[in-house]
Amino acid sequence: MTDFNEVHESDIEKLGQLRDYFATHRSLPSYSYMQQLLHIKSKETISKLVARLKLMGFLESAPDKKLSPGKRFFERSLSNNTVQAGAFTASYNEGSDYMTIDEHLVRKPSITELIPVAGDSMKDLGILDRDTVIVEKRPYANLGDIVVAIIDDKFTIKTLGKEKSLFVLIPANKDFEIIRPKEPFIIYGVVTGQFRSY
Amino acid sequence: MTDFNEVHESDIEKLGQLRDYFATHRSLPSYSYMQQLLHIKSKETISKLVARLKLMGFLESAPDKKLSPGKRFFERSLSNNTVQAGAFTASYNEGSDYMTIDEHLVRKPSITELIPVAGDSMKDLGILDRDTVIVEKRPYANLGDIVVAIIDDKFTIKTLGKEKSLFVLIPANKDFEIIRPKEPFIIYGVVTGQFRSY
């Protein structure tokens, strides 16, 4: 009854394999498949492992009672960068913080959109061709914000600036000119983040 | 026997509900739960629906034979992107509604670590001071890969290159010099992604 469910050292390592499996197949393995995967010979052992991971918030149950990833399932370890040579810490709780990339990058999911970048006009600010920017859709921005504006029915990513009383769009690439729209233009949203995959 | 499996008009609509379910729970519902979800009274009907969606590449089977999302599951319909009148976007967008940024950036969770970047030595490749890089921890890399190496007990992010028979570390900033280590150095991991939050 009163199962203490103390955390086992190796649980996190096992969790790692479940994360790998999920990253590959977008699905969690059945208990019998976990036996092969984790080299555990009894389903009861799996059952207890899963119970512990559920308690810790790494796993949970979907409405149909199937096993599904919990919130913490997508946590990533964040190195504190002062770690040095000999320190090959694969351990979970030492010297690192944990965060989920999504929560870190997306603060207002309901108004957030991902937009692929085409072109090099912002390369000096580290926004390259084929990157993806995270955009909060809203029609206003502050000076200095990187915005997605609609100019001539096209999306454009530039820094919002002001010359005298006129708003301008400033590229971050010396080969491009500052855009000085004659008419008021529409701000589609504000860039709040950026990512890239190699 | 010879089941033609012609595509039904409504299949895509049903698929939509499965996508919503998956987006919420990171798991696909069982056939019986799909019955409730899709208002279908027979499991056989579900079975055929799933078969068609599998043929179309929206669903597939994981190694344990469980149902899992296929490649096309995360495609985003074109109509979503053409919302803006006339707005021209490169509309190839890997279903950002259903796939998280995390899943896009992290392929091998168990060996992946996030490392904050300090310094400008890679700025020409769009990796700036205070960015975060996604690193697959492993001691080998290919020429041209961006690697995290350990030099003088410090982490360094550079492109792996070769001069004659010696491996070198190439910065992406003209103010920095190519590092030509006298002794073999350790590769801590390979950079597989990068992100930044404003």
Add this chain to the structure above:
DNA sequence: GCAATAATCAAACAAACGTTTGTTTTTGAG
């Protein structure tokens, strides 16, 4: 409107699921 075809339903089914139970092995304190 009627027949042929396809789709859905409903029930029965074996196979696989995860839980439960009792036993064996491992661990760790005295």
Add this chain to the structure above:
DNA sequence: CTCAAAAACAAACGTTTGTTTGATTATTGC
């Protein structure tokens, strides 16, 4: 080393799964 507690194992269990089968209802062409 001995013994008690914890963990892992192995087998049996009732459920639930997805498939199969045959009956019923909707479509469609003539």
